[in-house]
Amino acid sequence: MDHTYKLLEVAGSSPDGIEQAIENAIQRVGKTMHALRWFEVIEIRGELDEHKVKHWQVHLKVGITLDEPNKG
Amino acid sequence: MDHTYKLLEVAGSSPDGIEQAIENAIQRVGKTMHALRWFEVIEIRGELDEHKVKHWQVHLKVGITLDEPNKG
Amino acid sequence: MDHTYKLLEVAGSSPDGIEQAIENAIQRVGKTMHALRWFEVIEIRGELDEHKVKHWQVHLKVGITLDEPNKG
Amino acid sequence: MDHTYKLLEVAGSSPDGIEQAIENAIQRVGKTMHALRWFEVIEIRGELDEHKVKHWQVHLKVGITLDEPNKG
Amino acid sequence: MDHTYKLLEVAGSSPDGIEQAIENAIQRVGKTMHALRWFEVIEIRGELDEHKVKHWQVHLKVGITLDEPNKG
Amino acid sequence: MDHTYKLLEVAGSSPDGIEQAIENAIQRVGKTMHALRWFEVIEIRGELDEHKVKHWQVHLKVGITLDEPNKG
Amino acid sequence: MDHTYKLLEVAGSSPDGIEQAIENAIQRVGKTMHALRWFEVIEIRGELDEHKVKHWQVHLKVGITLDEPNKG
Amino acid sequence: MDHTYKLLEVAGSSPDGIEQAIENAIQRVGKTMHALRWFEVIEIRGELDEHKVKHWQVHLKVGITLDEPNKG
């Protein structure tokens, strides 16, 4: 069977690092959508405060299986 | 608190110029979604007619706060 | 009248070739959305098995007219 | 019927702004070619003088219908 | 002898697929220019109608030998 | 004589549009540096508020003549 | 277990079309390496002769599982 | 009020990982400049020694508020 995926672009953040910003974005998307399959990092940024990174920010594309509409 | 944003790609148009094409796209997206925070221009194009620009067309990504699902 | 379009990024696949992977993605998107206007190819990939292409995979952006919310 | 377009890269300028630099380029190309259909912005630059923008310069690609040679 | 080539950017289209859109563009360019040597694909797009691809559109650069002006 | 230029990357903003955000950035750089020659736009962004553009933000590179150190 | 893949860049060709140029490259790589898993298209080009495509040429990266050295 | 930012490109390094290389670069820049606001990652590299990463190296752009010159 041939799958179709939707690629959703999101930006997540965390005070704890790059991986945690990604995990936070994935978990937030997972609250309203299921069947998340993969992600690709688009951009890594951050907000600074007093010469420290206050928030790590990561833009990513998340690949999500499009269910059959009569099943989804 | 760590925010997550969705980046929606849209293309707006206007006969009046680049800024108005962007404003039109933002206003149209704002009719069905709230919490629009920022935009980034991806591409500027236009349709020509009789050697004049008939429609300015701008592709942009709009950053939208993802509300908590039980609040949104 | 000035139109606004949404650009949806999807990835379609097919064992039969690049054009069919694109057609499959378009048909799947068309099951839940109408007013699909154009597409742009982002990436062509594929899965291999026994030194043959098992699935052609094409990432594309699909341009979709955003209907007026009170009409859509 | 299937159309073929030529994409001509040009750079226009104006002291009055980005849109006018584009319109100037389109009008100049229109003096020797007809059937100009669309444009895409490639680069926005400018010349400075006394801390002001003296000339806005825009590089664009212009899409032009290639007429049938026995008709053009 | 050292050759110089001109790279002409064109966009061809076809209802039949990507290869045919390229062949159509090459044949149309060949009606007014000779000595076409190679092409490079820049972009693959298409127009949609009723959830099917109505026209495949391919932007390409065509490399053309510049003849000596007193011979061309 | 051979010139050397420094390319300074800056981001300017304005509530009034893209050209004004660029002019503001140029004028601010001109307060502490002289001999600004040209600019190139890197990115156009903006902040949104109530579905309108509150601040247009433009990233640009400014080309500045490096004076001879014993003269500057 | 964590896999490591090697990405080999190759260019294949065929008189018959884009898919066949890719299949030819994959089959040729498969003669000396095993465990080919996926490919990504980098560039599509071609050689022209008498205003027709004589050879379709596709540059691709092929992802190959690196076997454990004591097993490979 | 409209702000102008300077984007400074720096490369930081650390034996401890990507985040620490970024924090080191930010802290070093903060020794001679104040009002650091955000950063964007441009490139992640590293030096290897005996098949281990000896130094993680990250190129970043740091956004710095340009103070009013009579206040800075």
Added chain:
Amino acid sequence: MDHTYKLLEVAGSSPDGIEQAIENAIQRVGKTMHALRWFEVIEIRGELDEHKVKHWQVHLKVGITLDEPNKG
């Protein structure tokens, strides 16, 4: 003496994070090649399972000194 380096593109993975995926790729390459000098990150991706990152995947180029063939 002038060195020549080979740049090998590999993709490593790890359930533990981005740095560990890079270290795993480097160690695997080091099993069959020596004189690894540096790496550059090309792409960061990952596989998702139950809304968590199951495998972090990093594509990198590894710079390897080409020994003199009569010494290597």
Added chain:
Amino acid sequence: MDHTYKLLEVAGSSPDGIEQAIENAIQRVGKTMHALRWFEVIEIRGELDEHKVKHWQVHLKVGITLDEPNKG
């Protein structure tokens, strides 16, 4: 007065090096067009023979002033 420039993409070659390949392309274009103002290098390539560079090949864009059509 506002100028408009045409950007012509050409590829020149020479057995003698990169600069000479560029000069050859410029001189060939100058045989049929005047008012050549600047060039930008797009790509540097070459043909190899017996482990030596036989032809240096440089793709460049040449900026050419478009004369007023009633004067040109």
Added chain:
Amino acid sequence: MDHTYKLLEVAGSSPDGIEQAIENAIQRVGKTMHALRWFEVIEIRGELDEHKVKHWQVHLKVGITLDEPNKG
């Protein structure tokens, strides 16, 4: 010890060729800064006059060690 580098973007020029334009830019930067470590070419351009290259222009990034502020 972990080093931090500043990347300064400059454009140098020379009537004599690409390498000399780069050397000129490096020497000019070296008049006011020390500890220049490496460069990367960003763009190669040139000004034309009478169908010859009058000035070769090269944009480069120069990597400069940031000294400790109490030592610099």
Added chain:
Amino acid sequence: MDHTYKLLEVAGSSPDGIEQAIENAIQRVGKTMHALRWFEVIEIRGELDEHKVKHWQVHLKVGITLDEPNKG
């Protein structure tokens, strides 16, 4: 007959200039591989010492004919 080429990425260096760094890389690759056909420049860099270029470094892709395995 349809050829397949391998694209090998290498970085060569020379104290004498860009062309010589490329020739050095080609000659080094030619010591262990035959049938080198073309190259493409990916990046031009250099190491600095006392405000002069000590080593020119060029990253290139080299296109190499893949021989039939029973003949190679």
